[in-house]
Amino acid sequence: MLKVENLQKNFGNIMAVDGISFEVRKGEVFGLLGPNGAGKSTTISVLSTLLPPSDGVVLFEGKNIFEEPKAIQSKLGVVPQDIALYPTLSGYENLSFWGNLYGLTGRELKKRIEEVCEIIGLSERIKDRVDKYSGGMKRRLNIGAALLHMPELLIMDEPTVGIDPQSRNHILDTVLELNRQGMTIIYTSHYMEEVEYLCSRICIMDQGKIIAAGSKDELVEMISGKTEIALLLESMDQEIVKTVGSIKGIDSMVHQENQILIRCENADMILADIIASITASGNHLRSVDVKKPNLEAVFLHLTGKALRD
Amino acid sequence: MLSIIKLRVLRLREDYWIYLIMMIMAFGLTVIFGVSFDDYKPTVLIVDENKSSYSKNLTSELGRNEAFEFVESSWEDAVEQVREGKVLAAVLIEEGFETSVKAGDSVPLGMMRLKEDTLLLTLKQLLTTSASKMTGGVRIAEITADYIVANHPTADRDTVRDTAYHSVIEGWEYKNPISVASAIINTNAGSDYDSLKHSMIGFSLFFSMYTMVFGIGTILYDKQYRTWQRMMITPVSKASILGGSMIVTYFAGALQLGILVLAGKYLLDIDWGSSMAGILLVVAAFIFSTTAMGLLLSGLVKTQAQLSSITPVLLTSTSMLGGCMWPLDIVNNKILLFLAQLTPQKWAMQGMENIASKGMGFEAAVIPTLVLVAMGLIFSVAGVKLVKQV
Numbered sequence: 001m002l003k004v005e006n007l008q009k010n011f012g013n014i015m016a017v018d019g020i021s022f023e024v025r026k027g028e029v030f031g032l033l034g035p036n037g038a039g040k041s042t043t044i045s046v047l048s049t050l051l052p053p054s055d056g057v058v059l060f061e062g063k064n065i066f067e068e069p070k071a072i073q074s075k076l077g078v079v080p081q082d083i084a085l086y087p088t089l090s091g092y093e094n095l096s097f098w099g100n101l102y103g104l105t106g107r108e109l110k111k112r113i114e115e116v117c118e119i120i121g122l123s124e125r126i127k128d129r130v131d132k133y134s135g136g137m138k139r140r141l142n143i144g145a146a147l148l149h150m151p152e153l154l155i156m157d158e159p160t161v162g163i164d165p166q167s168r169n170h171i172l173d174t175v176l177e178l179n180r181q182g183m184t185i186i187y188t189s190h191y192m193e194e195v196e197y198l199c200s201r202i203c204i205m206d207q208g209k210i211i212a213a214g215s216k217d218e219l220v221e222m223i224s225g226k227t228e229i230a231l232l233l234e235s236m237d238q239e240i241v242k243t244v245g246s247i248k249g250i251d252s253m254v255h256q257e258n259q260i261l262i263r264c265e266n267a268d269m270i271l272a273d274i275i276a277s278i279t280a281s282g283n284h285l286r287s288v289d290v291k292k293p294n295l296e297a298v299f300l301h302l303t304g305k306a307l308r309d
Numbered sequence: 310m311l312s313i314i315k316l317r318v319l320r321l322r323e324d325y326w327i328y329l330i331m332m333i334m335a336f337g338l339t340v341i342f343g344v345s346f347d348d349y350k351p352t353v354l355i356v357d358e359n360k361s362s363y364s365k366n367l368t369s370e371l372g373r374n375e376a377f378e379f380v381e382s383s384w385e386d387a388v389e390q391v392r393e394g395k396v397l398a399a400v401l402i403e404e405g406f407e408t409s410v411k412a413g414d415s416v417p418l419g420m421m422r423l424k425e426d427t428l429l430l431t432l433k434q435l436l437t438t439s440a441s442k443m444t445g446g447v448r449i450a451e452i453t454a455d456y457i458v459a460n461h462p463t464a465d466r467d468t469v470r471d472t473a474y475h476s477v478i479e480g481w482e483y484k485n486p487i488s489v490a491s492a493i494i495n496t497n498a499g500s501d502y503d504s505l506k507h508s509m510i511g512f513s514l515f516f517s518m519y520t521m522v523f524g525i526g527t528i529l530y531d532k533q534y535r536t537w538q539r540m541m542i543t544p545v546s547k548a549s550i551l552g553g554s555m556i557v558t559y560f561a562g563a564l565q566l567g568i569l570v571l572a573g574k575y576l577l578d579i580d581w582g583s584s585m586a587g588i589l590l591v592v593a594a595f596i597f598s599t600t601a602m603g604l605l606l607s608g609l610v611k612t613q614a615q616l617s618s619i620t621p622v623l624l625t626s627t628s629m630l631g632g633c634m635w636p637l638d639i640v641n642n643k644i645l646l647f648l649a650q651l652t653p654q655k656w657a658m659q660g661m662e663n664i665a666s667k668g669m670g671f672e673a674a675v676i677p678t679l680v681l682v683a684m685g686l687i688f689s690v691a692g693v694k695l696v697k698q699v
Contacts, residue, residue: 045699048542049541049542050538050699051698051699070544073542073543073544074544076542078539078542080539083534083535084534084535084536084538084539085534086316086534087534088320088323089319089320093319097312097315097319098539098543100311100312100315101312101540101543101545102543102544103544145539
């Protein structure tokens with residue numbers, strides 16, 4: 001459906017997107033995962049025709065979107081990261097306006113607004129002014145404005161930033177429901193759990209580049225299904241890092257502040273040795289967390305830093 | 310474009326009070342400046358300590374002047390009123406006035422005032438002229454009386470002198486030694502400068518510009534709330550979005566100026582001249598150029614706060630240059646007059662005043678309209694280029 005080839009976008013000397021290529025298949029939820037500043041939003045801005053690329057090609061159903069922007073604009077719905085609504089208008093007036101821009105009028109528009117209100121769960125408050133809404137309600141309306149014209153491709157840029165867990169769950173369920181109805185979705189986030197929960201295929205971005213791509217299982221396989229042990233210590237010193245690092249069976253180890261992250265084949269075999277060595281050194285262990293392999297671990301493995309850095 | 314027009318009209322309901330305030334300001338200041346300046350005459354007290362026929366003549370002579378209101382007063386009242394700033398000044402005709410006039414000496418006139426003022430310079434000039442006229446008349450009367458008494462010894466000298474003096478003064482009244490012929494060439498002018506009309510036109514243009522510039526500046530509000538970027542990725546083109554925004558701003562400006570023109574006509578009894586079509590044509594072109602200027606400004610700045618900062622400076626300075634505050638006829642500086650040509654206000658003032666105040670017809674609207682449309686087109690093209698997609 002959407003094919004991105006060697007896409008570059010630079011702002012002066014800053015290379016925000018550095019030659020990325022990927023493909024989004026019809027009917028899937030495609031995830032773009034990466035920390036803040038990874039280049040996700042810039043990529044989305046280029047895909048939605050808001051920004052021209054510095055180089056590269058983006059094909060939507062075989063057509064170059066920069067040569068024929070109309071080919072994608074009418075079939076594309078974008079949920080921007082920032083709330084892009086008129087706060088002094090009502091929810092209904094906002095939806096009506098955005099629907100108008102996509103050519104919806106009269107009964108058709110009214111019907112679609114009602115349907116969208118059902119999807120985003122705002123039917124009862126839709127006549128209220130947007131500045132009277134809670135943060136979660138604004139986020140849901142922000143999504144609703146992108147759904148009115150029933151887009152074939154929906155791009156969601158960090159749609160759950162700064163909202164309560166209840167609204168977040170509602171949004172994630174809405175995304176899955178839309179996908180079940182046949183909508184193709186590109187979902188960007190720096191929340192690993194959301195991407196894991198929603199996406200069938202994932203691109204991990206860092207510093208403008210795609211550092212890994214594939215299904216969740218394929219990405220986890222990259223770190224050979226290794227288990228991660230997170231140790232939180234009372235204090236950190238080089239001696240303890242050296243002692244723990246010398247234990248046999250540890251594949252890799254990184255440390256940040258008072259935390260040590262260890263990857264290994266079998267946590268059960270070495271956990272006792274690790275705890276014993278820390279205790280023997282006189283240090284105090286505040287917590288031990290053994291995690292199955294996930295995208296966070298993949299990112300850590302590939303970049304040496306945590307996703308939320 | 311219709312959806313944009315609908316949106317802008319919806320959002321006007323938040324800003325209707327700005328339009329209302331700007332109209333009240335324009336109308337209120339027109340009343341204050343236009344009506345007050347027309348009737349304003351500073352009061353000058355005359356303290357006559359001489360009480361002679363000469364001092365009375367001087368008082369009477371001064372009273373003919375229409376620039377000041379002369380009122381006779383006692384010394385004590387004059388001191389008090391000048392001190393309290395209730396009058397511009399007090400003129401003191403001292404006791405030796407008659408004697409000095411008869412002797413041909415410089416006449417003793419005093420003046421009490423609190424501060425120097427351009428009006429006081431005019432008053433001093435008036436006193437000097439009047440006193441000189443009187444001294445000259447007295448000298449002529451004295452010489453005439455001497456001559457007649459020398460040839461007719463039975464004649465009463467005082468009577469002859471008084472008769473001669475009054476003849477001299479009447480001579481000034483009815484037979485001015487210098488006459489100025491004047492004619493207005495090829496304008497069909499019925500009247501000249503009209504303070505009330507000038508204020509009405511100037512303030513209406515000035516205040517309506519604010520609402521027009523801020524009206525089109527709503528695209529900066531869109532940028533602030535990220536709705537601009539969202540609009541840019543819809544199938545609606547940037548030209549349609551800007552076009553729709555300009556249309557609503559245009560009609561809001563037209564409504565505002567239309568109400569002010571009608572308010573002037575029916576509440577202040579302003580005669581807008583023989584060509585209402587000409588007035589409306591200039592107004593229409595002015596609104597276009599101002600809306601386009603607003604678009605250009607919105608392209609030059611990044612936020613509404615920046616627009617709010619530069620707009621008052623720009624509009625006030627160009628309105629002063631363009632003659633909204635005072636007539637350009639009193640400006641002599643060539644640089645200022647050249648700069649005035651570059652402001653839309655100058656051309657709108659010229660077109661409207663030529664019709665409303667100088668009695669010209671529709672033809673007076675043509676050149677200003679063409680200039681305003683040309684300015685509007687230049688501003689529009691530059692504005693569309695400068696308003697970025699993101």
